[in-house]
Amino acid sequence: MQTPSFIACWSAHGGVGRTLAVWGVGRVLAARGLRVLLVDLDLEAPGLTRIVATDGEGVVEWAASRGDAQALVERCVAIGEGLRVLPAGRLGADYWDRLDGWAAAERGAAWDGLRRAITGADVADVVLIDAPTGSSRAAERGVRALADRVVLFTALARQHVAGTAELLRRCEDAGLATRVVGSPLAVGEDELRAVREAAARAAGIELSLVIPQHPRAALDERASERGPILAAHVELARGMVLDAGFEVRSILRAIEAAVAEEAWPRVVSLVRVAKVVEPSGESLAATLGWLRGHAGPGAGDPVFALLVEALPADAPVHASFATALHRAGNPLARGFYEKFLAEVPEHADMLGNFAAFLSDVGGEHDLAEAYYERALAADGEDADHRGNFANFLALIRGDRARADACYRETIALAPEDAHHLGNYANFRVGAFADAAGAEALYRRALAIEPDDGNLLGNFARLLFAEGRATEGRELLARALEASEPESALRCELCFYAFAHAPELCPDALPQLLAALSAGVRSPGWDLTANVARARGEGHPQAELVAALATVIADEAPLTVLDAFTRGSA
Known part of the structure; x- marks a missing residue:
């Protein structure tokens, strides 16, 4: 249970739109996801009760029965999602008779109990109190007993300014933080308004906000639900x-x-409250990655599905959700990609990301290829899009000719990009057994990124397979230093050490088995040349090397290792 914030809306005189503001602000906050309770404490003039048009019991009956939190909840009127109204009471003859005979001391005790009951009911994040009009001590006692903060509503006529200044002084004496709202102020009377605002400031009143006057609001409360009055609320x-x-x-x-x-x-x-406080949503967008990372198994779908309902539908939000969900492998990313691209259909980065999602997560390779081609049409000079498409053609389509051409175009666009050079080197080895061409590409890449663990490890794989163990050991040692424990790269490096250079990592096999048992894999990673080299050089556990290669590549289950590792510890 969390203690709600109690905010009293008070005014020295009537006709200032206070009740309409309580109603309007309550609806705004509830629409943004806060649990809101509106309390009609203006018992002698219960406008909020009449707006709701309820004939049920309320504050007066609850106090008379000395009810508890549950009794209070039962007297609340639910107005849509998240919004409740506690009316003044059932406005019949009994109500007015009971009110007339209600002693001031009894009312004071009731207000203390009312706050405790609302807190105990745990139905609200914010409680907005429509306080009694006027400067009476009875009204003040209700505000003091219930409110943490006060919003004073005032016109700028002399009587209003004088009355509001008195209420402001009392709030300050009671230690209640207060803001003053000018309401309703006529539009178009700029000269007179400036004079009256200056007079208000001289009386100690600084308006924090102005609610404009709209003549229709005097005839129909619904006029406050749109236009400038709604904007002010x-x-x-x-x-x-x-x-x-x-x-x-x-x-x-x-x-x-x-x-x-x-x-x-x-x-x-x-999240909805955060959007009220920070409309730009910048802090919230930065939190999406945290949410993705900390949502438990199966929790990603409901939380992100609910969050999208809470946020405005605009392209930046869709992009943030699409990216976060894609990284988590969550299929809900598709809807966000589609919504974003419906608004920004030629966004090359998002077209390329969606293509990768369709292939990697959805397995929709034909559609993925179409989106890769759209990304390239939108920005044909972007090497990343072309390189990703080359990877797709090589790894998914198995189209060696098109992939090779696409890799060449990628390198032409970004000749100093070590990542693309390394990918092309891997492709030349796997697709064409072009050791010389791959070596040249690896050396170019390492000249740019000499400490990149993946490049070092992949080049070492080639050198070991080619029988150039001395050079391979030097690169493998550097790669082991650059690798993270329990990573896919570390798993591959431990394999190379076990198969070709055990002196570099004496515990390579235990590390490798622990990683594989934890689910680490490098799907499709071709180690057949290394297995053949290990066999040809008389490795004492050549069959285990071969079995490990199939598990690393995710081509065989972990259980194929049981025959080799049973009894070892």
């Missing part, structure tokens, strides 16, 4: 959540806690 809602201590860093910490508890609806609620 949205801005006021943002100000209120900031005032209440909702700031991005604390929200992100709360999201982390909710993810740890797998409380996905709470995650969505907090």
